[in-house]
Amino acid sequence: MPVRVVLLGPPGAGKGTQAAKIKEKRDVAHISTGDILRDNVEKGTEIGLAAKSFMDSGRLVPDDVIIGMIRVRLSCDDATEGGFILDGFPRTTAQAEALDRLLDELSLHLDAALLLEISDDEVVRRLSNRRVCQSCGAIYNLVARQTKEEGACDACGGRVVQRDDDKEAVIRNRLMVYRERTSPLIAYYERKGLLFRVDGAKSGNAAMLLLESIGVM
């Protein structure tokens, strides 16, 4: 049975970590708009050029760019057949409505929207200590999850660095953007009966356990 879920929650709530845990158990497409965007920035594509200044300042990339990207990715066979975890999308009401239309076109439905709940202080603490592998995207933390060798990825040996937008001033801005633009989606999915809350301060497999408990996986 394919799993089709949306992960909601502020930056640093652990969406990427939880998605990776679900993926260990089920072969679903992990679709992270942040990762797709960073990949485009690195390759210097048109999308990357359009997105970079928004990302660097912690603002949202315009909806039409994001929706176009998701339309392409979600239509791939692995996602339509095997299921998907949307990580960092939707982030605005317009994006959520576009997702509903797209799923309609594909004759698919969402199983759940999981809200990872975590305090602002914890977000700042986590993100300022977060480091990521430039090559494979593996996530580390200076306090909670160090690399074996300093600056090198345990999984692939790639360079492990701090994202430009994980600096405190930008983190505060991302939190504000989350509150204004993304948090209305909590009510949006609540109305559809799809919202489930997960304690983001808990261990990395809380989302997976919740999906198991509601019979989605």
Ligand code: ADP
């Ligand atoms: P996090 O969840 O840690 O904030 P992401 O990696 O999901 O970070 O996103 C990084 C940046 O990419 C965001 O701050 C934003 O500029 C852009 N971005 C990612 N997903 C979206 C989206 N769905 N809509 C608009 N902008 C997005």
Ligand code: ZN
């Ligand atoms: Zn790596």
